[in-house]
Amino acid sequence: MFSERLGAEESRCQEDFHGLSVSKRLVRSVSQKLRKKNNNRSLGEEEDEDDDDVNGVSLKCLTLYGRGGGCKVGADTGDEVGDSSNRRRSSSGEEGKGYKPVCGPQDTAVVDCFSYGVRDRFWRRHQRKNSEIDELMTTNNKMHIFLPDDILEMCLVRLPLTSLMNARLVCKKWRSLTTTPRFLQMRREGLYQNPWLFLFGAVKDGFCSGEIHALDVSQNQWHRIDAGFLRGRFLFSVASVQDDIFIVGGCSSLTNFGKVDRSSFKTHRGVLSFSPLTKSWRKIPSMKYARSIPILGVFEVSLDFPSYQSRQDKRFPRSRIGGVSDVYEDPHKLSMRRHCRSTINETEASTLPSRKAHKFLKQISDLSSSKNSRRFLLVAVGGLGSWDEPLDSGEIYDSVSNKWTDIPRLPFDFGIACSGVVCGKMFYVYSETDKLAAYDIERGFWIAIQATPIPPRVHEYYPKLVSSNGRLFMLSVSWCEGDGQIGRRNKAVRKLWELDLLYLTWTEVSVHPDAPMDWNAVFVADKNLIFGVEMFKIFGQVLDFFTVCDVTDMSNWNHISRNHVTHELDGSSCVTKSVAVLHL
Amino acid sequence: MAQEASSSTSSKTISLKTGDGEIFEIEASAAKQMKTVQRLIDDLGDDITIPLHNVFSKELPKIIEYYKKDITGEITKDFEAEFVKDLNDDEVKVLFLAANYLDANKLFEFLSQNIADRLESKSVEYVRKYFGVENDFTPEEESKLREERAWSFRGIKEDE
Numbered sequence: 065m066f067s068e069r070l071g072a073e074e075s076r077c078q079e080d081f082h083g084l085s086v087s088k089r090l091v092r093s094v095s096q097k098l099r100k101k102n103n104n105r106s107l108g109e110e111e112d113e114d115d116d117d118v119n120g121v122s123l124k125c126l127t128l129y130g131r132g133g134g135c136k137v138g139a140d141t142g143d144e145v146g147d148s149s150n151r152r153r154s155s156s157g158e159e160g161k162g163y164k165p166v167c168g169p170q171d172t173a174v175v176d177c178f179s180y181g182v183r184d185r186f187w188r189r190h191q192r193k194n195s196e197i198d199e200l201m202t203t204n205n206k207m208h209i210f211l212p213d214d215i216l217e218m219c220l221v222r223l224p225l226t227s228l229m230n231a232r233l234v235c236k237k238w239r240s241l242t243t244t245p246r247f248l249q250m251r252r253e254g255l256y257q258n259p260w261l262f263l264f265g266a267v268k269d270g271f272c273s274g275e276i277h278a279l280d281v282s283q284n285q286w287h288r289i290d291a292g293f294l295r296g297r298f299l300f301s302v303a304s305v306q307d308d309i310f311i312v313g314g315c316s317s318l319t320n321f322g323k324v325d326r327s328s329f330k331t332h333r334g335v336l337s338f339s340p341l342t343k344s345w346r347k348i349p350s351m352k353y354a355r356s357i358p359i360l361g362v363f364e365v366s367l368d369f370p371s372y373q374s375r376q377d378k379r380f381p382r383s384r385i386g387g388v389s390d391v392y393e394d395p396h397k398l399s400m401r402r403h404c405r406s407t408i409n410e411t412e413a414s415t416l417p418s419r420k421a422h423k424f425l426k427q428i429s430d431l432s433s434s435k436n437s438r439r440f441l442l443v444a445v446g447g448l449g450s451w452d453e454p455l456d457s458g459e460i461y462d463s464v465s466n467k468w469t470d471i472p473r474l475p476f477d478f479g480i481a482c483s484g485v486v487c488g489k490m491f492y493v494y495s496e497t498d499k500l501a502a503y504d505i506e507r508g509f510w511i512a513i514q515a516t517p518i519p520p521r522v523h524e525y526y527p528k529l530v531s532s533n534g535r536l537f538m539l540s541v542s543w544c545e546g547d548g549q550i551g552r553r554n555k556a557v558r559k560l561w562e563l564d565l566l567y568l569t570w571t572e573v574s575v576h577p578d579a580p581m582d583w584n585a586v587f588v589a590d591k592n593l594i595f596g597v598e599m600f601k602i603f604g605q606v607l608d609f610f611t612v613c614d615v616t617d618m619s620n621w622n623h624i625s626r627n628h629v630t631h632e633l634d635g636s637s638c639v640t641k642s643v644a645v646l647h648l
Numbered sequence: 649m650a651q652e653a654s655s656s657t658s659s660k661t662i663s664l665k666t667g668d669g670e671i672f673e674i675e676a677s678a679a680k681q682m683k684t685v686q687r688l689i690d691d692l693g694d695d696i697t698i699p700l701h702n703v704f705s706k707e708l709p710k711i712i713e714y715y716k717k718d719i720t721g722e723i724t725k726d727f728e729a730e731f732v733k734d735l736n737d738d739e740v741k742v743l744f745l746a747a748n749y750l751d752a753n754k755l756f757e758f759l760s761q762n763i764a765d766r767l768e769s770k771s772v773e774y775v776r777k778y779f780g781v782e783n784d785f786t787p788e789e790e791s792k793l794r795e796e797r798a799w800s801f802r803g804i805k806e807d808e
Contacts, residue, residue, distance in 0.1 A: 209738060209741055209742075209780060210779070210780060211741060211744070211745065211779065212748075215744070215745070215748050215756075215760070216779070218756070218760045219744075219760045219763040219764050219767070220764070222760060222761055222764035223764050223767060223768065224768060226769065227764075227767055227768045227769060227770070229797050230770070230771070230772050230775060231767070231775060232793075232797075233772045233785070233790065233793055233794065233797070234772055234775050234776050234779075234781055234783070235776070235781050235782065235783055235784050235785065236784050236785065237784075238781070283769070343796065
């Protein structure tokens with residue numbers, strides 16, 4: 065239509081537009097409109113499409129300059145006549161104030177049509193007439209640049225954590241959009257989260273600084289969190305529980321506060337919960353016994369799982385040591401019990417209290433399900449007591465009752481527990497004397513597990529249990545043949561083993577690529593990934609090595625983060641370190 | 649364009665008319681992937697040109713190209729990378745809005761991921777500019793919030 069008339073103007077417009085990557089249609093309509101403005105000085109009768117283009121133009125101008133029309137979709141919020149606050153926010157300076165002429169017949173630089181003043185002039189002209197159009201804009205998607213909230217959410221939910229935290233600073237609406245429980249749940253369920261490793265126990269210049277080093281695995285970026293509440297505490301254990309990390313037990317020096325001083329120290333019963341997302345912490349009821357380096361396990365259970373509180377009424381005649389369990393005594397009754405568990409219709413009289421507890425829990429579950437909370441149980445066994453004596457007691461924390469309850473002691477001849485992990489419905493614990501036991505969370509007793517032995521391990525390296533994807537693994541250092549040294553087992557190698565839970569046999573899965581320099585290497589797993597953290601001091605420096613293995617792709621251990629974030633730390637950090645992994 | 653309503657061969661094409669009046673043809677199987685189009689076909693019949701007021705001749709060819717690949721099962725990572733490579737930020741948003749309007753799920757998911765990727769590790773200012781959003785925090789509020797989030801600000805990429 066107007067194309068013949070535009071001619072030179074258009075080509076000039078086009079050159080400049082080109083640099084801004086604007087479509088030809090837009091160019092034509094801009095030139096068209098601006099010409100009209102100049103000639104007519106009134107909006108006149110324009111077709112709907114032109115209006116939209118016009119609005120498209122001005123708002124596109126806006127976007128190209130990043131001047132927001134506010135957070136409302138399409139609506140030119142805040143652009144009332146003479147809305148000085150909007151103009152004040154423009155940082156493009158005062159050159160627009162002069163209201164330079166628009167591009168068109170005059171021989172001015174086309175870029176002027178994007179200068180602030182002209183844009184404002186458009187705004188003031190348009191807003192009067194276009195409030196209805198704006199209504200239309202909000203509802204239909206002709207506003208090509210502004211995204212409606214619901215689909216904006218679909219983009220934000222996919223952001224990795226650090227970018228998401230930035231998104232929360234964009235404006236108030238975005239902040240509330242990205243912090244609703246629904247949004248967070250969508251993020252969790254859509255598997256848009258990535259693993260984060262949290263390294264605790266950093267000791268600097270002799271002091272337990274309470275620094276937490278966090279590794280964003282997907283971005284391979286380190287962050288440091290100052291956790292003052294941990295200052296002075298060492299040899300605690302950590303466990304990841306949903307989106308928080310529980311810090312359990314530990315010691316602190318009595319004489320030299322803050323220092324790792326094992327000569328005179330106090331062992332704690334206290335438990336803390338740390339939320340990395342909000343950088344906040346809260347106190348959890350203390351354990352019944354003071355423990356340092358307890359073995360921890362986390363069970364996520366359904367809300368109608370019988371409360372551990374009520375189990376105190378049940379009699380535990382003695383801890384069930386050895387391999388004898390109810391299964392072999394009374395299979396039928398057990399299977400009946402299992403079948404009826406969902407209806408809580410157990411025949412034993414002693415279950416009456418638990419039935420009441422169940423009803424009570426049902427009420428709680430109605431309340432808490434509306435708050436979208438998930439229930440968990442945290443088991444703590446073993447560790448060292450107030451006089452550094454090894455403990456064989458255990459206790460369990462129930463998030464619903466918010467209390468710790470005793471559980472039976474470790475089996476009699478088990479030895480000192482050195483590692484443990486939850487796998488399925490069992491809490492497996494490994495001892496320094498190579499015994500394996502499992503605590504059945506539902507039935508509340510220990511079972512000794514006779515598994516085929518693994519090759520003799522290097523004595524100082526206690527094996528570590530990890531569980532991933534419902535499978536049970538162990539990392540153990542053993543001797544094997546050195547290169548070229550056939551028959552002579554003089555090379556120490558760390559291997560990953562898997563326990564077949566049905567046949568109770570250990571099978572070698574893969575070999576860890578690093579020479580085992582750290583006898584206190586920590587291994588944690590989340591979903592299908594097993595992370596390994598080794599720290600040791602060499603040549604006067606503390607080095608750290610982070611590795612990861614995907615259990616669905618067994619042959620490879622990969623190194624992550626060779627940044628050696630710990631090089632400033634003391635060597636004792638190797639002993640005090642503990643690691644938790646979260647999906648954030 | 650007289651097609652028998654009863655015939656449903658795989659080579660059947662549907663005509664789509666964009667908001668700016670251009671007509672494009674797509675295969676019926678591709679149209680099925682765009683639920684909005686499918687609904688209109690169900691209501692209006694498949695021998696009528698389906699009007700799409702909110703999609704324009706700039707975006708629709710790209711969308712058609714995507715679904716052409718999809719029905720032959722050829723969408724690979726390379727294809728997807730190529731698909732978005734030359735799109736600038738605004739074009740991605742336009743396509744994304746169109747995919748939303750057309751209820752074209754696969755493309756929608758893909759583009760939402762692409763937009764998220766474009767925002768990754770960018771500064772707050774960049775994100776505001778990208779979406780044309782204004783900062784409505786007061787300076788005090790903002791500095792307080794940044795303080796709280798301090799540990800997430802390292803490693804920001806330079807704004808392009």
